[in-house]
Amino acid sequence: MALDSKSSSGFIPCYYFNILADRGIESFENAFFNPVKIEYAMSDAEKNYIKNEIVPDKIEDIKTISQSDLKNYYLCPKKYEYSKLTGSEEKTFFTKGNLLHAFAEFYFHYPDEASENIDRILEEMIKQYKVFFKEGNMAAERTEFAVGMKAIMKFIDSKLFVKDKREDTVEGKDNFLFAMFGKERIYSNTELKFVNLKSGINGKIDLISGKTIVDYKTGRQNKTDATLIKEFKPHLLTETSIKDVNFQTPAYISGQRDNFEKEEIEFIYLHLMESRDKILKGNEFEIDYSFLKYIPMTFKEYVLSEGCFKTLNSDFFVRVGYQNYKRIVEEKFELIDFYDLNSIFKELEDDFCTFGFQELKITLKEFKKASEETFRRDIIQKSLKQLSSVRTDVRKYPFIFEDDIDSFNELVKKMIDEINDNSKSDFPNMPALGLRNICRDCDYLNICINNKFWTGVEIEDY
Ligand code: SF4
Secondary structure: OOOOEEOOEEOOOOHHHHHHHOOOOOOOOOHHHOOOOOOOOOOHHHHHHHHHHOOOOOOOOOOOEOHHHHHHHHHOHHHHHHHHHOOOOOOOOOOHHHHHHHHHHHHHHOHHHHHHOHHHHHHHHHHHHHHHOOOOOHHHHHHHHHHHHHHHHHHHHHHOOOOOEEEEEEEOOOOHHHHHOOOEEEEOOEEEEEEEOOOOEEEEEEEEEOOEEEEEEOOOOOOOHHHHHHOOOHHHHOOOOOOOOOOHHHHHHHHHHHHOOOOOEEEEEEEOOHHHHHHHOOOOOOOOEEEEEEEOOOHHHHHOOHHHHHHOOOHHHHHHOHHHHHHHHHHHHHHOOOOOHHHHHHHHHHHHHHHHHHHOOOOOHHHOOOOHHHHHHHHHHHHHHHHHHHHHOOOOOOEEEHHHHHHHHHHHHHHHHHHHHHOOOOOOOOOHHHEHHHHHOOOOOOOOOOOOOOOOEOOOOO
């Protein structure tokens, strides 16, 4: 039984129901609940009892935290507390996402068996899904499953992942497909649980092979690469919408990088549902994924490295030469905001221009330019733009540097300390940036007595 509204304002059902039904559930009047109307007004005594007498158990000190808990805590400490009190979001029931993750794991282990029995597996997945999701357009659901499965198969086949044999086989009973085919987990690459005390991170990785981490996304939203690189930087979060805040990328890299000696790590998000929309629009099937790369150097080390210099496609920089490039950039490095092209121009344009004309005796004719103005715009600024793209490159894939992860780890440590302090007293109702929109979308709005839904700041694009 659930209260649907109070003082003409509707209550939002817990997010759990969205997961269970695998669709947006915005009120308790949704057919999913078989609603029955009962009119009831809570007495003052009952309200006071809830406010004063129900004191939740305090949360134990933690040493590590998952990326989803980090997100909850960042969005609002109270939200984190509620999520802990209402239980883990670890799901054992059959949502679309869980079923496709199960298929991905099974296909990685037994591609031949999975391919030969693909129709049978699809039917079984639909059957399991229908247990919780009886209504709706099953033909459309079937298409989504089929597209998701196809994307998984194509992706795994195309990447030729190295498979690491387990020393001991492990039962796969928690994955219904392993149980259905009487198979065991024979590789250690999938559903890898980790706890890293040094970084303060714990988690579960969908797939890891060599230096490649893969995460399957079953939601529709395909983050842009620019968002992916910005999303974990607190100073950028305060300047932009925080709707997409996601600590997953730095958390997984942070939790895994100690396993690799100063090596690059590739991170791939495979977007399983993006292909469906393209197919429905009549386009060819294609796998949709985003890349990020961890560079085991600080950003400064990388920008000043010969490796970076060689990637800058510029005849002017070739004339300048690596050592001179390094010296000029290093002198101004601390003054530059590499996210801001104007800052790069302001600090470096004159220096490179002066060096070119005075030291290298470059002539405008050499670069086929009629004036210094066009030389600066078409040659110097064009070369410098590439320095900006080292930080925010959306053409290929973004880089995440060693010091990005170091500063992320500091943030994690600070959050863990705060959580442990709060658990000894109380978690404040403090939506990030004071945004009422965070309360509006919060799964716990209907039980959160001191929410900021009415008093917070409104930001339309949140
Ligand atoms: S409703 Fe607002 S204040 Fe309450 S837990 Fe959610 S985000 Fe925090």
